[in-house]
Amino acid sequence: MGSKKKKLKKVNAKKERYAKFRKEKNVSMNLTMPDLTPEQSKEKQEAELRISRFLRFNKNPPLKDLKEKRLKRK
Numbered sequence: 583m584g585s586k587k588k589k590l591k592k593v594n595a596k597k598e599r600y601a602k603f604r605k606e607k608n609v610s611m612n613l614t615m616p617d618l619t620p621e622q623s624k625e626k627q628e629a630e631l632r633i634s635r636f637l638r639f640n641k642n643p644p645l646k647d648l649k650e651k652r653l654k655r656k
Contacts (some may be wrong), residue, residue, distance in 0.1 A: 618626065
């Protein structure tokens with residue numbers, strides 16, 4: 583098999599000209615949550631408990647159509 587010659591990419595003159603105006607972007611972001619007061623942390627915990635209880639016990643009831651179909655089958 584013949585070996586392929588690597589072609590050099592054509593340099594874009596416009597990119598070269600305006601490269602000096604391009605700023606480097608910081609890739610990593612440091613996000614830290616603020617410290618909560620004891621009252622706020624208690625409130626947050628209670629809210630999480632309420633949400634978890636709601637999701638645990640309040641399931642979506644089956645649709646009326648499904649109920650009717652099940653009753654007809656019996």
